[in-house]
Amino acid sequence: MPSFSYQALSETGRTVTGTLEADSAESAQRKLLSMGYIPVSITQGARPAGLSAWWAEKQVDLTKVKVKEIILFTKQFRTMMQAGISILDILRILEEQSENLKLKRICGEMNADIKQGKTLFEAFSAHPKVFSNLYRNMVKAGEESGALPEVLHRLIYLIEHEHKVKADINSALQYPITVVIVLALAFYVLLTFVIPKFVGIFANAKIELPWPTVIAINMYNFFADYGYFVLVGVIAFIWGFIRVLKTERGRLVWDRFWLRVPVFGPLFTKAAMARFAAIFAILQASGVSVLAILDILGGTIGNAAIALEFAQIKEQLKEGRGLAPPFRHTKHFTPMVINMVSVGEESGNLEEMLQAVANHYDDEVAYAVASLSAAINPILVLGLAGVVGFFALAIYMPMWDMTKMVK
Template sequence: MSQFYYRGRDSGGRAVKGFIEAASQDAAFDLLLGRRIRAESLRPARQAIQLDWLQKRVTLDEMLMFSRQMYSLTKAGIPILRAIAGLAETSPSKVLRAALADLTQQLEGGRTLSTAMSRHPRIFSSLYVSVIHVGENTGRLDQAFLQLTEYLTQEQETKRRLKAAVRYPLFVVAAIVVAMVIVNLKVIPQFAKVFARFKAELPLPTRILIGTSDFFVHYWPWMLAVLLALAIGWWRWLATERGRLFWDDRKLRLPIMGSIINRTLLARFARSLGMMLQAGVPLPQALNLVADAVGNALMKLKILAMRQGIEGGDTLLRTGHQSGLFSPLILQMFAVGEETGNIDEMLVEAAGFYEREVDYDLASLTARIEPILIVIVGAMVLLLALGIFLPMWDLMRAYKGQG
């Protein structure tokens, strides 16, 4: 028996959709006709899921809200099927509602929650599914949702701090770009007309400004086309494995922001791995899942190398040292954790350590970037002032000499 996803109209003309099991697509059509449903679309379930509503992802805020609600409902003793069905009707996210409706049907068909969630990899990550799987096997599903809620809350807070820290620099850079375009397209051409009437030799800053302005005025469509082509090419290259690895490596080497990104990713690694171990996931399997959750191709390779080392009999301390990812202080935490058997607690403590360092750096980020922005703006203003006022002074002196 195969499962098919259908869209159609019932006997009253109302739009309906859902899943149906049948031996073939023709048999599925016959079953729907027997239910007085006229199918307008019928596809295999896996293909339908990918094409219809899993093209979009659920936001972190929506996943956090779902996890909180599921923790409250499971802790209150509400059956999981009833809880999922209720959230499927009330969720504000159309994508999540569709996924929860499918979860409800899968649970009604006898599948476990983790198995049903695994059908939606773009909504429920492998890490999320694994924690739920362990919660089901241990009978502590409410604690699994609590752990996921705490994890997603920390992820949300970290992203919020990063966005707040880079908002001001990005705004200033955008303002500089807009000002450059306006000056080159509108302001400088007017001064160039005035200077051209006197046919005098212009100073170097003025010639630079006029040359740049002429280039903008005559070739701005080509510049826009080239920038668009470069952006599309860059985006497509980043979609390849080689491009993603290159950019993820370069992000960790960026001035000022590189170290912040690096420690943010390490905090995510430590917190994710600590959560997986607290949930009871074996260390090699946990490392495999966390490698995907980190979100950096270069770190993923190093974490997978750590997993291979541990499967070969090495300790977390030794493989962590060989990876070159961690500071000596964090390696000491690993050593103490392995000696005491509390490696999960040490990982959570390491995550907190990295997060505190990131908080401190983010708090001073604006103060570190401001001097650079001031120098850039000052250089632009100086060039503009020299380019415009130097020839005006020469013209004034020439005018006074003739008088």
């Protein structure tokens, strides 16, 4: 089906641009009218009419929708639904109020999809890069149960919860990453700009160089002779590493590796357990089946090794086993999660048990993040002192020997 680029006027008089698929220009015009737009120009092809319109479309495509914007969008959507405003009016209001260009366009496209008879779930599903699998399935559960505002309330909690956990972990990792980068830059500057200034002086002095100076000079000579090869090798390694991570097997090996790393492994495991328990509890309360929940968790847990275990649990559930036995044969789920799932399934309070697990591991993650910072900081300080101390010895030890010779 051919693609048509268009410029049109919205109901508020605002100029909108975009592309749509239609059988003909007349069909594209009818689609625009059904979306509530007044066509100004329609051109077959992916490039909108005029350079400015093309650039405006590119700006929309390059715009990212942040988590905070999704949270605000969902809160506004829920509030207006509770006030009794129709879906079409909600999307129109959100389109007018949104400051994010991509989210503004998405609201307009979703409005058009609803007008054409699609469900709200189908309208959200047309934008998987903005609305996650979890988000879309929560909307589906709320739409089917007729309790969409309540489901959206739970969804807001989940998004805010995950955003907070990720922000805490990123905040804890930000300092060590910054220090490592500074260490690398300091090493490069000292080796490239400082050591060369002293090489000639030390050579003319004809003194026996101490081992730190010999190592530093050899490293400088190596990078001077083979620096370009090293750079090409590093770039090739990074490129290959990224390509491997994009494969299913590569991602699985990488995620398993991080779960085994001391200090970091327990932190990531606890964060995954908190996410699992919170999502499972809320999805079950929203009326989603256990098999569907496991599918959703497999795509949202954020770790391929744990996601693989969800697939294995799902297969055992299809064989007629209960929920608790398959969890006992997993490798990465903690004893607390397994026992709470077992107790919750037997007592019929699985949702309450999992919510308790989520709250517990939220506290554990917060404590682990604080412990991580406390454990890493001394190591980073020693690393920084070691680099600076090594180059200080490499420079000042031979200078001290030269001073003694002069005396």
